[in-house]
């Protein structure tokens with residue numbers, strides 16, 4: 129074996145360990161063919177970009193920047209269109225502008241985008257009217273329609289995941305470097321929104337202030353081209369390990385392994401077993417890694433995760449994304465933060481205020497209350513303030529479209545409205561107005577910190 133082949137084999141050590149939440153592909157030979165094809169595809173990201181994001185996250189870990197990570201719960205193949213991608217990006221850029229300006233902090237912008245196609249589920253099957261079928265596991269695995277054909281896992285979908293990720297990332301790169309994301313467009317992102325929404329009007333006020341600040345900087349001689357491009361990164365849950373490891377490559381510069389399916393990947397609450405395949409896989413790659421931590425996480429588990437994933441204690445390598453629920457965060461988070469801090473590790477602490485606050489409305493819709501989301505973020509800030517640690521960022525499920533999936537917000541959505549535009553393939557997302565509301569409130573919390 130050549131040195132590189134040996135190192136690459138290191139990317140497959142997970143295969144001997146139990147892997148939770150993997151699809152039951154009916155045809156193993158078809159799966160092997162797909163993996164071989166994926167292995168021949170070009171990388172979606174460059175390892176150097178992953179390093180750059182790790183450095184940016186290092187600044188977050190040191191308390192010098194804030195992470196904004198957001199996007200769909202589950203991206204869908206039929207939503208890979210210019211309008212949807214632009215709306216999501218625009219929402220994240222607007223939130224980033226609010227946080228940077230009103231929170232006075234550099235914001236590292238990372239989408240749950242261009243790869244967020246695979247879902248862990250709480251049940252393996254779904255029953256409707258006495259018919260039981262495999263549960264929907266994301267467009268990378270099976271179809272959302274409730275038919276035996278759609279719900280049968282099909283490995284060909286992994287190739288569509290790659291293609292959908294590539295198209296999405298291509299447009300995101302075009303927008304963020306080609307002028308659309310130019311800070312001087314700060315008003316243009318809001319044009320369709322300002323009249324119809326209170327948060328849009330509040331944003332417009334802020335955009336005017338940003339304009340004045342930019343005019344001031346121009347007058348001082350700052351080159352306006354400085355504002356032209358935005359650094360934006362792609363992230364997703366590394367769930368289907370056959371896909372992730374097929375896209376894991378040896379970096380020619382360093383000889384190290386990178387998962388080139390996205391800049392950052394995270395391990396979910398349901399797959400973070402210390403002796404499981406997902407943590408093993410993540411331990412072998414150099415990308416920045418996130419791990420979701422739910423309310424049952426013990427401090428010892430968090431410390432072992434650090435040993436496994438960040439043995440060199442490198443700020444920016446490991447992000448803990450806590451998702452405790454509004455009712456539990458104040459009780460559960462302090463012990464984790466205290467013990468991790470005492471161990472000398474410098475992780476990024478991020479609040480996912482979505483996944484601990486999901487409930488089913490009487491109508492049957494899975495939903496979340498904006499006030500619970502906000503309360504969890506508040507609890508997160510309170511805990512970090514109390515301990516003198518840095519509240520490093522937020523991780524949210526959102527979309528740029530005016531959906532009615534979460535209740536509450538300044539432009540209030542009521543439980544009775546949920547059916548109007550409920551479009552998510554999995555979890556309920558904040559719509560654009562709710563996302564902007566959240567950004568303003570988080571900016572205030574950050575400033576008060």
Ligand SMILES: O=C[C@H](O)[C@H](O)COP(=O)(O)O
Pocket residue numbers: 201247248249250251483554555
């Ligand atoms: O983000 C995803 C969901 O939280 C996860 O798939 C669990 O959802 P479920 O309980 O509907 O399966």
Ligand SMILES: C=C(OP(=O)(O)O)C(=O)O
Pocket residue numbers: 201248365395396397398420451483555
């Ligand atoms: C499944 C998800 O989260 P968690 O692993 O925290 O439940 C998710 O982020 O969509």
Ligand SMILES: [Mn+2]
Pocket residue numbers: 201202483525554555
């Ligand atoms: Mn989700």
